[in-house]
Amino acid sequence: MFPEVIETDRLRLERCSRERVSPRTLYEVASDRSPTIDAETAYLPWEPLDTLADAADRLAAFERQWEERERAEWVVRPRTGEPDAGEFAGTAGLLCQWEKDLALLAVWLRQPFWGRRYSGERADALLEVAFDRLDVGVAAVPIHGDNDRSRRAVERYIDRHGGRYEGLLRNHAGRYDEPADHHRFSVSREEWREADGARTAVRYPDGT
Incomplete structure (x- = not known):
């Protein structure tokens, strides 16, 4: 249902699973071992990973949500010709709320990759997936x-x-255990x- 690999002019998005990403790799970039993790997660709804086992559990959760068609999560990597080509730049997600005919876009980019407008290029690709492949309404x-x-x-x-x-939705979501306001775009x-x-x-180079 979801494409395993997506390519744009500058980015390659690969399914975020244990087949493509080791728990060790995810742990190194998404835990306190990364010196930039606090800045990267300041406004995200998840905390840095505590252990290698947490990294394995997160990948397993992504795999389960993919199979259950609830959420698709991809690793974002710059393509050949870009600075840091092939590096783990972050993740991109589509959260599907089928009963609402709605898909939510999510992204986490590591700080060394900020300022390159990768978020917009990733969004362009995920909107095509949402509308052309999944036929979501919004x-x-x-x-x-x-x-x-x-x-x-x-x-x-x-x-x-x-x-x-x-508009601004007050106390619409939480970050850890605290309520948070959300700006919503659609x-x-x-x-x-x-x-x-x-x-x-x-x-979609792998044909999925």
Whole structure:
């Protein structure tokens, strides 16, 4: 159902599973062993990993959610020709709420890869997956109320695809055990199709 591999001009997204990512690799980049992890997760709904076993459990959870068609998670890697080609740059996700005809876009980028506009290129690809492959009616992006940097990035690509800003939802979600406000952006399948000039070239090299 979900493509195992997605390629754009500058990025390669690969299914986030134990077949493609070792627990050790995930632990090294998503735990306190990474000196930039606190900045990267400041506005995310998950804490840095504590142990290698936690990394294995997270990968297993991604695999289970993939098979149950609840969530697709991919590792983001720069393609050949980009700085740090092949490195683990972060993860990208689609959370499917089928009963609402809705997909939520998620991203975590490691700090060395900030400022390259990878988030927007990743979003372009995931919107195509959501609308062309999954036939979802609406895709939405929730942003922590204090995350101004991500909000600016989301504004750019949502506007490019004909979407809109819906407003600030107070105490809409939690970060760890604390309530958090969310800015919410969305784009419908019809809006996206009308703005088709904004699409990026997306390829599925493994044929899935």
